[in-house]
Amino acid sequence: MIQEESRGKIVTRKLIRHRVSLTYPEVIDLEDKEVEKTINDFIQEEIYKMIIEQGYEEDYTKEFWGEYKVKLKEANILSMLVYINSYSKGAAHGLTAVKAINVDLSTGKVYDLQDLFIKNSDYIEKINEVIKEEIIEKNIPLLVEFETIDKKQDFYLTKDHLTIFFQLYEYTPYAYGIPEFEIPYTVLASTIEESNPMKAFIQ
Template identity: 85%
Template sequence: MGWMIQEEGKGQILKRKLIRHRVSLTYPEIVDLENKEVEKTINDLIQEEIYKMIVEQGYEEDYTKEFWGEYKVKLKENNILSMLIYINSYSKGAAHGLTAVKAINVDLISGKTYELQDLFVKNGVYIEKINEIIKEEIVEKDIPLLVEFETIDKKQDFYLTEDAVIIFFQLYEYTPYAYGIPEFSIPYAVLADLIDESSPMKVLIA
């Protein structure tokens, strides 16, 4: 396997390659964490998510389908790791391929995986606020919709950057294929009053 050190510090990221019949992808492996159980938990999670994504795109049903993938680290700071896993698939004769995206947001000390609901105070107001921002942006940017956007949920796809939480949706979930993966960047400052004290965003704001 080829590898590349992504970043210095506690917990480094090696770039691994998986090549087998109909599958060719790169994926991240976390190494050098002090807690080896946490390290294994995170790496197992990454591999499980990749496998699930491939199966969901028809690996075991369509034997003409090819798969390839990559990952992008969006944040590695204050022991918070936020990354995106991309899995692409293409069936012979199809007009175009498909891309699925999965975010992994994890604490490198505890191994805790964050869902959107873990970031905010438990009153649900954050959902209304984020919905409002997304709806405004849809109008402002004249984003083409297949179905009307109503609301995110507590397990909505997201990733973190240094200054914003990015809400995203899958291909065809709301927009046509040609639009790509819809993303909505919401600065932490806009959500400051709604962020839970235990949220990783609290550390990023500080």
């Protein structure tokens, strides 16, 4: 299925200040400038929030750097990941936090996971099943047993699947990295809200 080309463009901006050096995305060329401002304000707020949560105002020896990756920009949906890395002098290793931003470029709506599905449908159970099967199949090392995602679980979208991810140390050791689990849209088809952006990518 050929999808409508998404509105706007993504340009890379830099944030450089004492102990911080990162690139971040900015949306430009949207027809609705209020929507454009809303989206860009949200992106910047989330980045600053991530930096603060990693101790910017508490640990004055800590350095921060970061980048972003666009995972989907089609049919007016923008789905991307923002990575913020931090390192304190003398630490064994740095830490990485990841934030997904899933937004409608025509309205500025930011999607939580629960927004994509029919209310009271069994999407959580379907996603949990895929994750649990993959943990077993790949023998993924766990710090604590995985039980369930929640309605605001971290995720991003691609043309083929919804990807659930977890933070460092949330379930797995540092050496494993950021755990990601791909959930094909076909698995979720019966639970997807008609107005939800994933509908555009289900064959």
